[in-house]
Amino acid sequence: MNIKPSAAIRKNYNEISTLCKETGEPVYLTKNGEGDLVVMDIGAFARRESMLRLRETLVAVEEDRLAGKKGFSIDDIDEMMKKAIKEVVDGQHK
Structure with a gap:
């Protein structure tokens, strides 16, 4: 620190x-x-923000699952994860 x-x-x-x-x-x-x-550093900030958005999304999905709402298919999850990973990787290269 x-x-x-x-x-x-x-x-x-x-x-x-x-x-x-x-x-x-x-x-x-x-x-x-x-x-x-x-x-x-702005790059570190962007990565942190991307990770926070991903965490918020995952928490929201889990809350929906626990409430009995319809889930996502494996293909849906695969696409969301690829998008999230791309955001983090792109944030590291800025």
């Missing part, structure tokens, strides 16, 4: 940008010793 004081973003923007890109991890910025902001 990378933690820096908020002043670091003003003084060392390029260093923090490089750190985010190289590690793929967010940098946590503090203000007066307390958590204030999180800075992360």
Whole structure:
């Protein structure tokens, strides 16, 4: 986990940008010793957002299944998974 004081973003923007890109991890910025902001590489953010959307979709499908709603065929699931994987992979190449 990378933690820096908020002043670091003003003084060392390029260093923090490089750190985010190289590690793929967010940098946590503090203000007066307390958590204030999180800075992360745009590619890592896009991947995280794609994974969250996938998780939301899977939870919704499971809730529907538990409620007795009609499910999806294997072909439907295969197509959804291919689409989700493509979104994540495409997000990594941006």
